[in-house]
Amino acid sequence: MASHTRRRILQGAALAAAGSVVGGYGGGHYAAAAQAATGRAADGGELPFLEGALAPVTEELTAFDLTVTGRVPRDLDGRYLRTGPNALGLEDPRAHHWMLGDGMVHGVRLRGGRAEWYRNRWVRSSGVARKLGETYPGRVPPDDFACNTHVIPYKGRIVALQEGGPLPYELDGELGTVRPYDFRRTLKGAFTAHTKYDAAADELHAVTYYPTWDHVRHLVVDGTGRVARTTRIPVADAPMMHDFALTRKYVVIVDVPITFDPAAADAGAPVPYVWNERHPMRVGVVPRSGGAARWFEIDPVYYSHTLNAYDQGHEVVVEYTSMPAPFHAAGRGSGGPSATGAPTLDRWTIDLRGGRVRGTRLDDLPQEFPRVNESLVSRRHRFGYTASAAEMWRAYETVDGVPPDEKFTNCLVKHDMARGTKEVHRFPKGAAASEPVFVPRRGARDEDDGYVLSYVNDPDRGATDLVVLSAQDFTGRPQARIQLPGRVPLGFHGSWVADR
Template sequence: MSELPVPYVTGHFTPVTDEITASELTVHGTLPPELNGRYFRNGHNPKPGITPSHWFRGEGMIHGVRLRDGRAEWYRNRWVRTPFLDGVPFTGTELEVSAAATNIIFHGGRYLALQEANLPWEVGPELDTIGVHDFGGRLTSAMTAHPKEDPVTGELHFFGYSPFPPYLTYYVADASGEIVRTEAVEGAGPSLMHDFAITDRHVVFLNPPVVFDHAEHSGIPYRWHDDVPFRIGVLPRTGPGEVTWFEVEQAAILHVTNAYADRHGRVVLEGPRFDRASWESSWKWWIGAPGYGTSPAAGSTFHRWILDPATGKAVEEPLDDLVTEFPSINDARTGLVNRYSYAIAFPGAGLPGYSTVKFDTVTGQQQLLRHGPDRMPGEAVFVPAAGATGEDDGYLLTVVSDLRADASQLLVLDAADIRRDPVAVVELPRRVPAGIHGDWIPDVEEN
């Protein structure tokens, strides 16, 4: 463990040292009446006295805000109490030893805290830890932190990957949370596969040139290899079938924005793209290596890949030059054609600070909400408005870390025009460290 300051435990990422609960939070503006539910946000929060060797190895802490009837009833933060929190090291075989620090979802009546090298950990609606969850023994590998819920069927699609064969296993759980499909994916290699995508007809897997490497000692044993191509695999959702692998220009993807099948039957995949220089600059930040930049995303830009299963050909194109990461969409468009997406815009490409950005892929236009000096937004979570008719008819929820005020706010933004004054601002009782991923769980889903 390093004793030197590293970027992922300083500034906006400085961990909090305790767990608190606060009631009846101050609200500026008016919370929309349809916002009845919980906003949960997960992230790495190392315990006091611990500096992990990599940003991704910090212990998991979930922050939650309960909204109901126009009020912000409570805020609370809790570590996910796994063996990793108690100091048990993860060796790669004990799948229950998880930091549980990357994401939190709600599916099949369970809140699941996720980290991709491990099994999920279930927590309760007030963030008490319940225990490890292996889908009744049917999940025998790690589970990605980025499962995709089909908005039509309610099925949860996910995968587990490993540096050892089988490198990639694909799973489907039905709407009740029972695994109904398990399939080894042929042709995958020992790549860092953080995310994937679905369409209404396909599953899309990523095999980037960042591969398992014993020589990498940062705590995450993966390294960029110039001799490994970037391949994207397309698997039919209809049942066991042959994967079509497309070799594209060498790059890496951490997070997918969305994928869909176009009217020609081609698979369109979109998301922030890292070239080698931007990946290695970002990795320096993630491990605190000399020469790291000012933020955890350096040079990743919005990109599109178009894959034709009929011909085996792929084309690609840049969509924007802003430095962006942590993309999101209206989840009702997951796997379907979408027009709008949202992301964090990081310093770079002419931006001095952090912004929230909305992309329109039909017009090519963008909306920027600049948050001001020393203010950093988190991932934007879309919530539809009551009776919504348009794709962007709703709200964005994001937690903003303010270093000058040593405080944080939950912003409720108008997703149709994020440049407008917030619909509502919830004052949180502490500065919430910049985190990773979260979710809005409406009360209707819990019942």
């Protein structure tokens, strides 16, 4: 595997083919992205990840004093940010994969009861700078990529994240790209898109993977912002570990049977990872302080995202979203991942004394992007929030001939884990909802005393609104709907970045 360069493994031949140099900063440099937004291959076939609510936008916009229906709560003082793949300079849509689109961050600034501005900006990797006709400042880092999966606040910074190799990128308060971020020169090797910040311990945790490693790494970033400890955990076949879980005592890693395929990389596959029936599905429990993993084999499933995890006596409880096996990360010709069923909300109870894992289906409504009150990461929680977007599940499933379920809908969901109940805030057809983020009310004492923010498409305007719900009146009228000047494509993850 030494013959595979890092950049080729991670980005594939498709990105290299797509990365044409585009001169100027006028209308012409957006032409290729506009072509991609048609969602059509040259032979006329559909590419669902490049059309509808998933289609990339073609311009960077800035708008001030946004129109608001209702009232923006005055204690929302900060920025709501969300990122996702947004292809730029895509010459051949058939060679594109959605997860490899250049990262674009969308943000709204709230202050004093006003929606001061909206901005969307591509992350300026060297490739994006080249396609925009700009000069990349400084030295290009290894595996350079416009991080497209998550954007988080950390120690006064805004950081865009990617898994599998590229360095994070630091952004400024107006979403301009500052520089690659390496945690004060202490990050060696890959990082993750799904960090876990333990506020009580002031520790940022990551589980990282890389195609040429014979292990994965658990990293702990301490209160000084440096990588203070690295634990290597041996694994076979170089699996893709998209997310993990954290409790007060343990790190839970999920060894899914999606593994690196050298032959696919040699052939130029954009995403050289395949569902590997010979690779056992396992859950590993590792002490947070370091040490060997204790492994539990379970039935195959695609572990998508962690809601939260916590210790319960001699048990470890993990709540998460999953999709049925097999899951094809590289897709089946649709231009994005392919699933054989909709994502659901599930729970594992790992019995460390008895040596077994008990699985429980919490909710079979199609839903993804689970979030909790961030102050409770690694601690027991009561409430969780998820999103359902019919167009996303349709794109994931129809390529395999699986018809969308009639109950696919657009909604946000609030789960009460103590009572085993849920509340559903529904949106109309075409109003695709993105990941919900909980923001505590200033001075809040209850876990759900605050707001839930989400980008929701408005099919009548052909644009997107930032919807602000009261978490304690979840099904009621939104407290505010903030009209953005353009559309925010369905994408990945984001955060509230508070000013204080």
